[in-house]
Structure formats: C-alpha cells, structure tokens
Amino acid sequence: MVRIGDTTLPITLSLEASTPLYEQIESQLRQLIVSSVLAAGTPLPSVRMLASNLGCSVITTRRAYQDLEQEGLIHTLQGRGTIVADVPEEIRLQHQHGPIERSLQSAIAQARAAGLSHQELRTMLEQILTEEESQS
Amino acid sequence: MVRIGDTTLPITLSLEASTPLYEQIESQLRQLIVSSVLAAGTPLPSVRMLASNLGCSVITTRRAYQDLEQEGLIHTLQGRGTIVADVPEEIRLQHQHGPIERSLQSAIAQARAAGLSHQELRTMLEQILTEEESQS
Amino acid sequence: MVRIGDTTLPITLSLEASTPLYEQIESQLRQLIVSSVLAAGTPLPSVRMLASNLGCSVITTRRAYQDLEQEGLIHTLQGRGTIVADVPEEIRLQHQHGPIERSLQSAIAQARAAGLSHQELRTMLEQILTEEESQS
Amino acid sequence: MVRIGDTTLPITLSLEASTPLYEQIESQLRQLIVSSVLAAGTPLPSVRMLASNLGCSVITTRRAYQDLEQEGLIHTLQGRGTIVADVPEEIRLQHQHGPIERSLQSAIAQARAAGLSHQELRTMLEQILTEEESQS
DNA sequence: GTGGTCTAGACCACC
DNA sequence: GTGGTCTAGACCACG
Numbered sequence: 309m310v311r312i313g314d315t316t317l318p319i320t321l322s323l324e325a326s327t328p329l330y331e332q333i334e335s336q337l338r339q340l341i342v343s344s345v346l347a348a349g350t351p352l353p354s355v356r357m358l359a360s361n362l363g364c365s366v367i368t369t370r371r372a373y374q375d376l377e378q379e380g381l382i383h384t385l386q387g388r389g390t391i392v393a394d395v396p397e398e399i400r401l402q403h404q405h406g407p408i409e410r411s412l413q414s415a416i417a418q419a420r421a422a423g424l425s426h427q428e429l430r431t432m433l434e435q436i437l438t439e440e441e442s443q444s
Numbered sequence: 445m446v447r448i449g450d451t452t453l454p455i456t457l458s459l460e461a462s463t464p465l466y467e468q469i470e471s472q473l474r475q476l477i478v479s480s481v482l483a484a485g486t487p488l489p490s491v492r493m494l495a496s497n498l499g500c501s502v503i504t505t506r507r508a509y510q511d512l513e514q515e516g517l518i519h520t521l522q523g524r525g526t527i528v529a530d531v532p533e534e535i536r537l538q539h540q541h542g543p544i545e546r547s548l549q550s551a552i553a554q555a556r557a558a559g560l561s562h563q564e565l566r567t568m569l570e571q572i573l574t575e576e577e578s579q580s
Numbered sequence: 581m582v583r584i585g586d587t588t589l590p591i592t593l594s595l596e597a598s599t600p601l602y603e604q605i606e607s608q609l610r611q612l613i614v615s616s617v618l619a620a621g622t623p624l625p626s627v628r629m630l631a632s633n634l635g636c637s638v639i640t641t642r643r644a645y646q647d648l649e650q651e652g653l654i655h656t657l658q659g660r661g662t663i664v665a666d667v668p669e670e671i672r673l674q675h676q677h678g679p680i681e682r683s684l685q686s687a688i689a690q691a692r693a694a695g696l697s698h699q700e701l702r703t704m705l706e707q708i709l710t711e712e713e714s715q716s
Numbered sequence: 717m718v719r720i721g722d723t724t725l726p727i728t729l730s731l732e733a734s735t736p737l738y739e740q741i742e743s744q745l746r747q748l749i750v751s752s753v754l755a756a757g758t759p760l761p762s763v764r765m766l767a768s769n770l771g772c773s774v775i776t777t778r779r780a781y782q783d784l785e786q787e788g789l790i791h792t793l794q795g796r797g798t799i800v801a802d803v804p805e806e807i808r809l810q811h812q813h814g815p816i817e818r819s820l821q822s823a824i825a826q827a828r829a830a831g832l833s834h835q836e837l838r839t840m841l842e843q844i845l846t847e848e849e850s851q852s
Numbered sequence: 853g854t855g856g857t858c859t860a861g862a863c864c865a866c867c
Numbered sequence: 868g869t870g871g872t873c874t875a876g877a878c879c880a881c882g
Contacts, residue, residue: 343559365882408555413572415551419544423479426577436549441562501859521731523866523869615831637874659854659881680827685844687823691816695751698849708821713834773867
C-alpha cells in the first residue's frame with residue numbers, strides 16, 4: 309500500500325517473483341489507470357517517494373514511470389511531478405481487454421498444441437471456471 | 445527437423461524468441477517424450493549431432509539434455525549416448541496436463557484480476573474457443 | 581575460507597579430488613544450509629566473488645548455484661544476488677540424514693556381499709567406531 | 717550369468733549404473749577370485765565370449781582383464797586364454813577386507829562430518845544392521 | 853554491481 | 868565415436 313495524497317494505492321512487490329520489479333509496478337499502475345480507479349490528472353507519488361515506500365531502488369520506479377509515459381498513460385511535468393494522463397476511452401478498453409484476450413488465446417493454443425481435443429479442453433476450462441467462481 | 449535413426453524429430457529453434465534456446469529444445473523434447481511419440485529406450489541424437497543439426501553450440505544441447513535428465517525423462521549412458529527414460533504413466537500425465545492447466549488458470553486469474561465479471565470472461569472464452577475450433 | 585558479509589564461509593576446493601569442483605562447492609554449501617549454519621535469507625557471495633575467492637571459473641560457481649537453486653536450497657534474485665532459501669524443517673532433515681544413511685547402507689551391503697558374516701561385520705564396525713571415537 | 721566350462725559365472729551388468737562397465741566386470745571377477753570361488757588355474761572365458769554373453773564391447777572385457785592382470789589376480793597365456801592366478805592367501809585377505817574396511821570408514825567419517833554425534837551414529841548403524849540381518 | 857544466456861575450445865573417461 | 872568437466876570471454880537484462 310502506497311499513500312498518495314489522501315488516498316492509498318494498492319501496490320505490492322514480490323521480490324521472489326521472476327517478473328522484474330519495474331514490470332510489477334508498471335502492470336499494477338496500468339491496471340489502476342485503465343480501469344479509471346485513478347482519474348486523469350491525479351498526481352502520482354514521486355519516484356523517490358514510491359521507491360522508499362516500496363523498498364526498492366529509485367532506478368526501478370523511474371523505469372516504470374518512463375515506460376508508462378511512453379505508453380501515454382502518465383505524464384511527467386518538469387519540476388511538478390507526475391500525473392495520470394487523459395487516456396481516451398478507446399485506448400483504455402484496448403489496454404483492458406487486449407492483453408487478457410492474448411493471454412487466454414495463447415494458453416488455449418498451448419493446450420491445443422499439446423494434443424488436447426476440443427472436448428477435453430472445454431472440460432478442463434469448465435472445471436477451472438467453476439472452481440474459480442466458487443472461490444469468489 | 446532432426447534425423448534420428450530411421451525417423452526424424454520435429455525440433456526447430458527460433459533465435460528471435462525470448463525463451464532461451466536450451467528451453468526451446470527441452471520443451472520440444474519433453475513434449476515428444478511425455479506424449480509417447482518417443483518410446484522408452486529410443487536413442488536420442490548425440491549432443492554434438494543435435495547441435496550441428498540445429499546450428500547451435502554443443503553446450504546448449506548439453507544443457508537441454510542435462511535438465512531433462514534431472515527431470516528423469518531421459519537417461520545418459522557414459523560413452524554410449526542418450527536414450528529416452530522409462531517414464532511412469534503417472535508422471536507422463538502430470539507433465540502433459542500440469543503446465544497446461546496452470547497456464548489456463550493463470551490466464552483466467554489475470555482476467556478476473558483485471559475486473560472482468562464471470563459472465564464477461566465466459567463470453568470472451570466462448571468467442572476464442574469457437575474461433576479456434578473453426579480454424580482447425 | 582570465503583568472506584561473506586561479517587562472517588566467513590568455510591569452503592575449500594581440492595583440485596586433486598576426482599569429484600567435480602562444482603559438486604565440491606554444492607555439497608559444502610548444502611551442508612551449511614541444511615545444518616542451519618546459514619539461516620534463510622542469508623545472502624551468499626556473488627558467483628563472481630566466490631569464483632575469485634576459490635580460484636575457479638565463474639561458470640563453475642554458477643553451476644553450483646544453479647543446481648542448489650533447482651534443489652530449492654537457495655534462491656537467486658535477478659540483479660540482486662543469491663540468498664539462502666527458507667527450507668522446511670522436513671526437507672532439511674531429509675537432506676541431512678538421507679545421504680548418510682544411504683552410504684552406510686551401501687557400505688554394509690558391500691561388506692555382506694563380500695561374504696562377511698554378520699558377526700565379522702559387527703566386529704569390524706566396532707573396531708572402526710572405537711578407533712574413530714578415540715581420535716576425537 | 718556367464719557359462720564357463722561346466723559351471724556358470726554370476727556376472728551381470730547394469731547399463732544404467734554410473735560405474736563404468738569395465739569396473740563392474742572387474743569387481744565381480746575380483747570378488748569371485750579373492751573369495752576362492754574361482755580356484756587358481758581355472759580358465760576364464762575369452763574376452764570375445766564374455767563380451768558376447770554380457771552384451772558389451774570386446775574393448776570393455778579386455779580392459780577388465782587387463783586391469784585384473786595388472787593386479788596379479790589373473791594370468792593371460794598367449795594363444796591359450798586366460799586363467800585365474802595363484803593368489804597368495806595374504807593378498808586374498810587384503811583384497812577381501814581392505815576395500816570393505818575403507819568404505820565403512822569413509823561412510824562413518826562422512827556421518828561424523830555431517831555433525832552426527834557418536835551416539836546418533838551408533839543408533840543409526842544398529843538400526844541398519846538389524847534391518848539387514850532380518851532380511852537374510 | 854548482480855545473475856542469465858550463448859559461444860568456442862580444451863581435456864578427460866568411457867565404449 | 869560418446870558424454871563430463873572446466874576454461875575464457877561475449878552480450879544482455881535487472882537494480
């Protein structure tokens with residue numbers, strides 16, 4: 309959890325995960341932005357603040373902000389900090405559904421490549437879905 | 445394609461992929477073994493042969509064989525080459541279904557984490573599945 | 581002896597021994613870990629550091645770390661070094677007693693196979709034990 | 717099992733074992749000789765015969781015979797085959813007890829090095845011995 | 853600075 | 868011929 313103005317950002321790092329720290333930060337911020345939890349114009353914590361709160365290096369948070377800026381999701385104002393950019397609805401949906409659809413597709417393609425029949429695949433999926441739904 | 449005895453192994457390397465070469469070799473051989481395409485006792489090409497056929501270093505093929513040996517899928521006989529191990533049915537199924545189930549689960553978990561409702565998720569899955577089935 | 585933080589690791593290599601260097605490193609580190617001399621989370625020297633201290637190649641130390649990681653005894657954090665993993669008590673005991681019991685069993689089996697009677701074997705063992713105890 | 721004249725030699729090879737084939741042959745023949753199962757003068761099968769019966773290369777059996785000849789346990793007579801040498805009683809005992817004692821000593825030393833107390837070691841040994849005795 | 857991957861090339865033991 | 872070990876040295880990603 310990271311304080312930001314009056315509210316707090318639910319950002320956590322897993323040091324043991326194989327995904328780079330900067331990617332963990334990126335994906336969590338990206339998720340908060342494209343899902344409109346963070347409205348356009350909302351100020352983000354400074355790279356130093358965020359680094360200190362997450363217990364990681366400033367280099368890592370700077371890298372995350374840099375990447376997000378390149379994606380057009382945030383905006384750094386020289387000397388005045390970083391704010392959430394005004395992301396067009398279309399881009400937001402793209403970011404929300406695109407990666408998910410891709411990962412589902414690749415997982416399914418992998419299953420098919422391993423020799424599962426359509427029927428076996430559907431059965432396995434149904435099983436995972438019902439299990440998932442019962443948990444929440 | 446790699447000649448091995450009378451038959452040929454469908455192994456190919458992609459230098460552009462981000463996955464290490466040795467992992468590409470490993471996963472393809474693993475797939476051939478756990479799916480019983482390669483029966484127990486089948487001799488594999490020597491590390492040098494495979495390296496020369498794939499156009500990679502001997503060290504890379506050796507690394508792949510080493511890892512597969514530690515998994516118990518192959519067996520190296522000093523001075524006489526490498527053969528497919530006698531993998532118990534149970535382990536074979538584990539290798540076949542485990543990774544697939546995990547990747548499906550993680551893809552679905554990711555979708556849920558991104559805020560998709562159960563209904564939206566099912567719709568998206570159905571769409572991907574029908575598209576996939578129509579292709580084959 | 582290898583400096584590590586404030587303390588030193590008693591690791592030595594014998595070039596004359598027939599056991600591979602990386603195995604010598606592995607077994608000594610394994611011993612230190614499963615006997616809890618090195619607590620979970622303790623940072624290990626970097627592969628380069630260790631290699632330079634032991635006078636061997638970086639590849640040799642890397643190989644040792646790699647194998648130990650696969651055994652789940654250590655944990656490598658990209659860009660931040662290697663630490664001792666949190667090994668469950670059960671696994672620790674297994675690592676501590678398993679190999680010893682096996683080597684005792686095989687030595688005894690060898691003696692029996694060579695035709696020693698139970699009585700002769702016990703006499704020989706008693707002799708070795710008392711000699712061993714008197715030395716320490 | 718290998719036929720030799722009227723009788724048969726209980727020699728078997730394990731292709732999967734890590735010990736070299738020639739060593740497996742050597743140790744089994746050595747055992748048969750020093751325990752007087754094979755008396756001095758007994759003709760051994762030719763290297764070709766033995767190789768064909770064991771399903772290994774002639775090079776392997778020749779290597780085994782060479783080593784045993786160097787140890788003075790067998791004798792090859794040019795053009796007339798190989799026979800068991802006349803091994804002095806003293807040497808026979810040495811071969812019988814020496815290696816066994818050494819392997820027991822090293823196993824015990826390993827146990828002690830791993831931190832087992834004398835008491836723990838004795839307990840573990842007693843357990844292995846009684847188990848071994850109950851089996852035979 | 854850290855570890856991860858890949859390379860070429862040497863020497864050895866085994867068959 | 869086979870695999871096993873060790874070496875030096877390159878390039879990359881991560882922090």
